[in-house]
Amino acid sequence: MASHHKRVIAVVGSSKPAAATLELAREVGRLVVASGCSLVCGGLGGIMAAACEGAQQAKQELLTSTPGLDPPQVIGVLPAADKAAANPFVDVVIPTGMGYTRNALVVLAADAVIALEGGSGTLSEIAYAWQFGKPVAALVPSGGWAARLAGEQLDDKRGDRVFSADSPAAAVTYLIDRLG
Amino acid sequence: MASHHKRVIAVVGSSKPAAATLELAREVGRLVVASGCSLVCGGLGGIMAAACEGAQQAKQELLTSTPGLDPPQVIGVLPAADKAAANPFVDVVIPTGMGYTRNALVVLAADAVIALEGGSGTLSEIAYAWQFGKPVAALVPSGGWAARLAGEQLDDKRGDRVFSADSPAAAVTYLIDRLG
Amino acid sequence: MASHHKRVIAVVGSSKPAAATLELAREVGRLVVASGCSLVCGGLGGIMAAACEGAQQAKQELLTSTPGLDPPQVIGVLPAADKAAANPFVDVVIPTGMGYTRNALVVLAADAVIALEGGSGTLSEIAYAWQFGKPVAALVPSGGWAARLAGEQLDDKRGDRVFSADSPAAAVTYLIDRLG
Amino acid sequence: MASHHKRVIAVVGSSKPAAATLELAREVGRLVVASGCSLVCGGLGGIMAAACEGAQQAKQELLTSTPGLDPPQVIGVLPAADKAAANPFVDVVIPTGMGYTRNALVVLAADAVIALEGGSGTLSEIAYAWQFGKPVAALVPSGGWAARLAGEQLDDKRGDRVFSADSPAAAVTYLIDRLG
Numbered sequence: 001m002a003s004h005h006k007r008v009i010a011v012v013g014s015s016k017p018a019a020a021t022l023e024l025a026r027e028v029g030r031l032v033v034a035s036g037c038s039l040v041c042g043g044l045g046g047i048m049a050a051a052c053e054g055a056q057q058a059k060q061e062l063l064t065s066t067p068g069l070d071p072p073q074v075i076g077v078l079p080a081a082d083k084a085a086a087n088p089f090v091d092v093v094i095p096t097g098m099g100y101t102r103n104a105l106v107v108l109a110a111d112a113v114i115a116l117e118g119g120s121g122t123l124s125e126i127a128y129a130w131q132f133g134k135p136v137a138a139l140v141p142s143g144g145w146a147a148r149l150a151g152e153q154l155d156d157k158r159g160d161r162v163f164s165a166d167s168p169a170a171a172v173t174y175l176i177d178r179l180g
Numbered sequence: 181m182a183s184h185h186k187r188v189i190a191v192v193g194s195s196k197p198a199a200a201t202l203e204l205a206r207e208v209g210r211l212v213v214a215s216g217c218s219l220v221c222g223g224l225g226g227i228m229a230a231a232c233e234g235a236q237q238a239k240q241e242l243l244t245s246t247p248g249l250d251p252p253q254v255i256g257v258l259p260a261a262d263k264a265a266a267n268p269f270v271d272v273v274i275p276t277g278m279g280y281t282r283n284a285l286v287v288l289a290a291d292a293v294i295a296l297e298g299g300s301g302t303l304s305e306i307a308y309a310w311q312f313g314k315p316v317a318a319l320v321p322s323g324g325w326a327a328r329l330a331g332e333q334l335d336d337k338r339g340d341r342v343f344s345a346d347s348p349a350a351a352v353t354y355l356i357d358r359l360g
Numbered sequence: 361m362a363s364h365h366k367r368v369i370a371v372v373g374s375s376k377p378a379a380a381t382l383e384l385a386r387e388v389g390r391l392v393v394a395s396g397c398s399l400v401c402g403g404l405g406g407i408m409a410a411a412c413e414g415a416q417q418a419k420q421e422l423l424t425s426t427p428g429l430d431p432p433q434v435i436g437v438l439p440a441a442d443k444a445a446a447n448p449f450v451d452v453v454i455p456t457g458m459g460y461t462r463n464a465l466v467v468l469a470a471d472a473v474i475a476l477e478g479g480s481g482t483l484s485e486i487a488y489a490w491q492f493g494k495p496v497a498a499l500v501p502s503g504g505w506a507a508r509l510a511g512e513q514l515d516d517k518r519g520d521r522v523f524s525a526d527s528p529a530a531a532v533t534y535l536i537d538r539l540g
Numbered sequence: 541m542a543s544h545h546k547r548v549i550a551v552v553g554s555s556k557p558a559a560a561t562l563e564l565a566r567e568v569g570r571l572v573v574a575s576g577c578s579l580v581c582g583g584l585g586g587i588m589a590a591a592c593e594g595a596q597q598a599k600q601e602l603l604t605s606t607p608g609l610d611p612p613q614v615i616g617v618l619p620a621a622d623k624a625a626a627n628p629f630v631d632v633v634i635p636t637g638m639g640y641t642r643n644a645l646v647v648l649a650a651d652a653v654i655a656l657e658g659g660s661g662t663l664s665e666i667a668y669a670w671q672f673g674k675p676v677a678a679l680v681p682s683g684g685w686a687a688r689l690a691g692e693q694l695d696d697k698r699g700d701r702v703f704s705a706d707s708p709a710a711a712v713t714y715l716i717d718r719l720g
Contacts, residue, residue: 004236004254004268004269004270004271005263005266005270005271005272005273006271008273038272056184059250063248063249063250064248067247067248068243068244068247069243070239070243070251070271071250073253073271073272074184075272075274077274081288081312081459083185083291086185088184089184090184090185091184091185091186091250091253092185092218092253092255092272093185093188093289094255094257094274094285094288094289095288095289096285096288096461097284097288097458097459097460097461098457098458098459098461099441099457099458099644100457100644100668100671100672101456101457101458101641101644101645101648103644104277104639104640104641104643104644104664105274105276105641108261108274108275108276108277108641109273109274109275111263119694119695119696119697120667120668120670120671120694120695120697121667121671123663123667123670123694124644124663124664124667124668124671127660127661127663127664127667128640128660128664130660130663131640131660131661131664132261132640154659154660154663155659155660155663155685156659157659157660261639276641277638277639277640277641278637278638278639278641279464279621279637279638280464280488280491280492280637281461281464281465281468281636281637281638283464284459284460284461284463284464284484285461288461299514299515299516299517300487300488300490300491300514300515300517301487301491303483303484303487303490303514304464304484304487304488304491307480307481307483307484307487308460308480308484310480310483311460311480311481311484312460325515334479334480334483335479335480335483335505336479337479337480363626363628363630364596364614364628364629364630364631365623365626365630365631365632365633366631368633398632416544419610423608423609423610424608427607427608428603428604428607429603430599430603430611430631431610433613433631433632434544435632435634437634441648441672443545443651446545448544449544450544450545451544451545451546451610451613452545452578452613452615452632453545453548453649454615454617454634454645454648454649455648455649456645456648457644457648464637465634465636468621468634468635468636468637469633469634469635471623492621
């Protein structure tokens with residue numbers, strides 16, 4: 001029997017981003033789900049909530065356009081032990097009670113990672129994505145650690161680079177291509 | 181905006197159960213999803229795979245009978261860091277790379293817990309369900325730690341007891357009633 | 361070069377025990393350290409603090425009687441992310457920020473486990489000790505889950521039993537003998 | 541009663557560093573312990589083992605020069621669940637079974653962090669140190685992510701910067717001063 005689980009793309013980024021980044025995050029969320037992938041993130045606010053909102057919107061469109069579809073899901077891996085902390089766009093809440101240590105689990109739940117803007121929390125997630133061997137795309141127009149690491153080879157354990165993406169579409173297209 | 185996440189019921193039990201327990205687990209899985217709840221488990225074999233198989237079957241029936249439905253999901257919280265370890269009936273794979281320490285995370289992801297048969301791993305999950313304040317039902321006919329703890333008050337931090345269930349239907353009905 | 365790390369014995373038990381159990385816990389702590397082993401526990405109050413207090417007392421005696429000794433240590437693996445939560449008798453504080461999920465880490469840090477009294481938290485730790493293959497001794501006079509599981513084979517993955525100990529000395533002697 | 545636990549400084553860095561970095565790491569280890577602090581690291585090889593070796597050497601000197609002292613400890617927080625993976629200079633082994641997710645726990649166990657050289661693993665640890673509010677010093681001569689982040693403010697959640705240290709002594713002196 002074929003496995004039922006779908007490709008999953010993580011979105012990592014600031015909880016208090018610039019307004020322009022929120023629109024980028026919504027677009028990333030829409031494109032991830034419209035392409036048939038589930039989305040995972042840290043389940044809280046800012047870039048996380050915006051990506052989930054876009055993903056939910058795309059999911060509702062898929063449900064309407066394709067009756068009987070088992071749709072992609074919006075997954076939130078929370079720092080808290082309590083589900084109530086999840087933003088309202090999350091379908092599957094994974095409360096960890098592990099605080100920021102859950103950053104590693106957000107990345108492990110994904111097959112590939114898109115980074116937007118981002119401070120030290122996002123930096124730890126990009127570093128984990130690299131360590132865990134996941135393809136990473138960074139949205140240059142969002143600024144932050146995403147922009148700083150775009151195009152970089154984080155260490156010599158991998159031969160590729162953080163993909164430097166000019167737009168949400170470029171990031172999603174690159175990762176889906178990498179996942180094959 | 182209303183939250184999209186559904187009630188989640190965990191199924192915990194042996195990875196190498198008696199054959200009769202597997203049928204009970206499949207029935208539990210079917211009933212959990214038929215009642216509109218998602219199912220979470222450790223994502224591996226034995227009782228976990230049987231519960232996921234029943235849950236997938238019920239999900240496919242829901243998708244056929246209710247076009248446009250956003251169906252309940254089958255969630256597996258794995259000990260491994262690699263998604264490939266999940267049984268083929270899992271929709272949403274959460275690899276933790278934390279070994280048995282992930283038992284706590286299986287329980288945290290649930291609103292209520294059903295135990296079948298079970299050795300020391302299941303015992304740790306029942307204990308965590310109690311600590312985390314989740315309602316627990318134990319299937320008496322399955323034997324193991326589930327049967328031994330059915331009807332027990334594990335400590336005085338809670339006033340209720342592990343519900344002693346004679347059948348999958350009794351267990352699921354009790355928990356859905358508790359969740360309100 | 362020989363490894364510097366010492367044998368470590370975990371003490372697991374209630375945070376709000378009966379007064380008589382506190383004296384048993386202090387005696388366990390004293391004996392663990394007097395026998396040259398380090399002690400690990402959850403680092404908080406109740407049985408944990410009493411065991412740490414006894415262990416510190418024995419350590420101070422060793423330092424006086426054996427100048428130049430590198431003494432056993434009192435290790436606390438905390439649920440909180442903040443060291444300030446440790447009881448004052450802990451030497452080495454390991455804050456996890458993982459809540460009760462850290463119970464597994466307390467057990468992993470040990471070569472063997474002694475249980476006193478105990479509710480559902482202690483039950484999860486005894487279950488983990490069994491899963492992780494660590495020898496376990498349970499102090500029967502302390503009551504609680506320790507007394508209930510004394511003499512039991514928790515599942516058939518192991519051929520031994522939870523050692524039924526009538527006294528702190530019996531528990532410590534048994535475990536040190538098992539560790540060889 | 542005063543708390544028994546000592547200040548703890550983490551050393552983070554590559555498991556396969558340049559030879560020159562190993563000597564810097566040994567010197568860092570020596571200075572941390574000679575100043576009365578315990579040392580924590582990931583417990584494996586490369587920079588971790590070199591720092592532990594220097595720390596053990598300083599500890600043995602303290603034990604000789606100050607009979608009756610309860611000396612600083614060398615703590616290793618391992619990715620594996622098995623203590624045998626620790627390098628031979630570790631006193632207190634904390635096996636986590638959590639893989640790289642334990643990077644966060646290495647940092648949580650410390651009051652301050654020194655980074656040498658380093659690839660993506662070290663990058664995640666520096667990011668966590670920043671998130672968790674721990675003072676960080678980076679050894680510029682070691683290269684790697686340590687050198688790249690020296691002098692940087694990783695995000696605006698903190699007003700300070702990663703301290704740019706020219707030598708082990710500068711790094712240790714700065715952090716002990718910060719810890720007060």
